[in-house]
Amino acid sequence: MSEFVPPSNPNVEPEEAGFDLWGFLCRRAWLGFFFGTIGATAAYYYYLRQPVVFKATSQILITKQQAEMPVNTVNGLAPNGRSDPLASDIQTIMSELTVRPAISDGRLRELPSLSGASNLTQTILNGLNAERTVEDGQVLDISFKGTDPDDCAKVVNAVVASYDKNLRETYTDQGMVVSNLLKDAKEEWLTTLRKCEDEYAEFRKSSSLIYNGENVTSLSESRMAGIEIERSKVMIAQTEIQSQIDAIQKALERGGSREAITLMLESFNDKKKSGDGLETSLTPTQKFTREIFQLELEEALALQDHGEDHPKVRSIRKRIEMTRKYLSNELSDQIAPPAKKMDFLQVYIESLHQQKKAGEERLLQLNSLFEEEQRIAKEQLDLQIKDKRYRNDIARSELTFNAIVSQFKDADLAVKAGYHRTQVLAPATRGYQVEPNFQKCIIVGSVAGIAVGLLLGLLVEAADKSFRSPDDISQTLRLPIVGISPQIQLGRRDRTNPIDPAIVTIHRPRSQSAEAFRGVRTYLMAATRGEGHRIVLLTSPEPGDGKSTMSSNLAVTLAQTGKSVLLIDADMRRPTVKRLFSLKNKMGLSNLLGDVSLDVNECIESVTFEGSTLDILSSGECPIDPGERLMSDRMESLLNMLRDRYEWIIIDSPPVLAVTDSATLSRLVDGVILVVRMNGRTRMGAVRAAETLRTLGANILGLIANGIDPTKHGGYGYQYGVYGAGGRASKYYAEAPNKR
DSSP: OOOOOOSSOTTSOOOOOOOOHHHHHHHHHHHHHHHHHHHHHHHHHHHHHSOOEEEEEEEEEEEEEOOOOSSOOGGGOSOOTTSOTTHHHHHHHTSHHHHHHHHHHTTGGGSTTTTTOSSHHHHHHHHEEEEESSTTOSEEEEEEEESOHHHHHHHHHHHHHHHHHHHHHHHHTHHHHHHHHHHHHHHHHHHHHHHHHHHHHHHHHHOOOEEETTEEEOHHHHHHHHHHHHHHHHHHHHHHHHHHHHHHHHHHHTTOOHHHHHHHHHHHHHHHHHGGGHHHHOOHHHHHHHHHHHHHHHHHHHHHHTOTTOHHHHHHHHHHHHHHHHHHHHHHTSOOOOSOOOOHHHHHHHHHHHHHHHHHHHHHHHHHHHHHHHHHHHHHHHHHHHHHHHHHHHHHHHHHHHHHHHHHHHHHHHHHHOEEEEEEEEOOOSOEEEESOHHHHHHHHHHHHHHHHHHHHHHHHHHOOBOOSHHHHHHHHTOOEEEEEEOOOOOOOOTTOOSOTTOHHHHOTTSHHHHHHHHHHHHHHHHTTTOOOEEEEEEOSSTTSOHHHHHHHHHHHHHTTTOOEEEEEOOSSSOOHHHHHTOOOOOOHHHHHHOTTSOGGGTEEEEEETTEEEEEEOOOSOOSOHHHHHTSHHHHHHHHHHHHHOSEEEEEOOOTTTOSHHHHHTTTSSEEEEEEESTTOBHHHHHHHHHHHHHTTOOEEEEEEEEEOTTTSTTSOOBTTBOOGGGGGGGGSOOOOOOO
8 A cells, every 4th residue: 555645743632723813803892793782782771760969078287296195186177196187087077076067057958959968967968078179198088979059169168168177176175185084094093002002111011021121031931041041951961871781791792801891981980980091990801801992892883884704804803802812811920819799890880870760850840840831832822923923013003194194384385386277278069060970971971881791702702612724624634724615605516517517627717626636636746755556535524525536536637747647436325426527438436336246337337527547436226235345355355456557546335424435445545634614513523533544544635625605715815827815825734745
């Protein structure tokens, strides 16, 4: 089987296409215009139904020069650090404190637009507004919205006058208010301070604490410290006694010399008494005995750390043996020992146990005494805490009282140093209309309508499963476009020419449709690099896509180049080629596959046009088993035999999704071209068809977009001699490589 070498890999997945905004607007702009018109109409109707609202505005300048006040004043008129200096003024203007006097003083109930209000104060507050003219400025804009322009001006002027009056009265009484507040606070804190001092004096009289000026101490704490020192001494003495007992018992257990131990204890006791003078009073025998004892102690420590066979242990034992040997020689030269004395070692050990027992009893007494003092100390600690609380309360009371006294002295100066007044810069005049705003209503209604229309267009766009452009088909199926065929306009049938008018390459060779088929021919010839003997299968996802017309016109354009071309109609269920070319031969492909003895030349019929010849093998009689015949070995043998006779073989096969015939034939041909109609075709069918062919391993050369509407896709394709808009068709034809 020959192999196509296409100019580009048709199975390479193209780049993901984004949302086609321009195409969407072109297709669905009418929805935006339609709903925009409805929105504008509804907005105009709303404008006519809304009541007319007027607005009057007045500008006032608020001047403040105020010293720091000792306490906050009423109505939020006192300064507040870095807070908004006009915040309290705005709040006061838009409150009942200002509006109620304005109603009575300005006789606002008599105004025609307000006479019917059940709650006039709330009605005015709803339409009243106060805001700065300039950020961080001292000028306020006071405005009111109502249904009568003259009444709006009267309301604003009445509110401004009421606020100015209220401000003067409030600031005049401010000094008296502050003075009275400070005077009451002074008396209250003085009473509180004296009460705290009296309670503290009574507490000191009844307390067991010791006062030394500002310092407060507890006897129990000092006694506990002395007991703790005494306990430490007793515990240290107990530890020393126990260590002596343990040392003597361990020496006796190891078999040490009782004389050496006794000498050691005597030396220890003498050392306690005489200190360093002991060394000069010892005899040589006593010194050797002490040395043996020290070596035995060292041996015991070495056994604990190293074990019996350690070199250090053996060295110490050797030194003990030599020292004893030397001591024995010394003692043998001396006079016989004196008479037997009392066992000092046993007496000494007994005395140590007595001392230890006495120490334990002493420690129990000290512990009991310490617990008693600790209990008393806890009680006195509560008294100390209460004493500290009394003194803190007195200190805070004194601090507050002194601050109030100082503020009381400065109150008059603070009031005299400041002032707070208003000045009307622009009184309110006749109001002007602010609602409804015709321009705003129309714009908002139109924009809302257009938005609804475009949203509806998006929903329609999402529900539309048809292909919108050749680009859309190529990107969805991941296949290159090898041809774009517009809608074929059928003219009158020429009675002198039996060929169907749908074969535009014969009837109208200079038409745009004919040029599209020549473009497909160019692609195929470029793909084969000038070589012949190629078999190409044309199929479609479903019936009605125009594959038979495409196959016939493509075969004609190939024959017009002088090549030997055979057109095979493999659609045995709905044959079309025979009708298009008005063939008379009743024998065809089904007869060849069913009768092996039949000669192929008997089934092929030739059609001649403009000096060119096209051989056609029609489908023949409709068999009951077309699928089985196409799958037979006879079909493969027939194609191999015909390959040697023709340079090009074009096969018109049934739709991929309708039957399995195309899937069977796709394995026997050199390449497959998928024909997809633009209008009325769902995406899912085309995608399934392409995936089916890929699964079977078919060599898909590309696709032909059929049924292009020139009025919607005028930029695609061209006519012979006159190129279409932009010449965009060249973008969809694969570039032919250089011939060998």
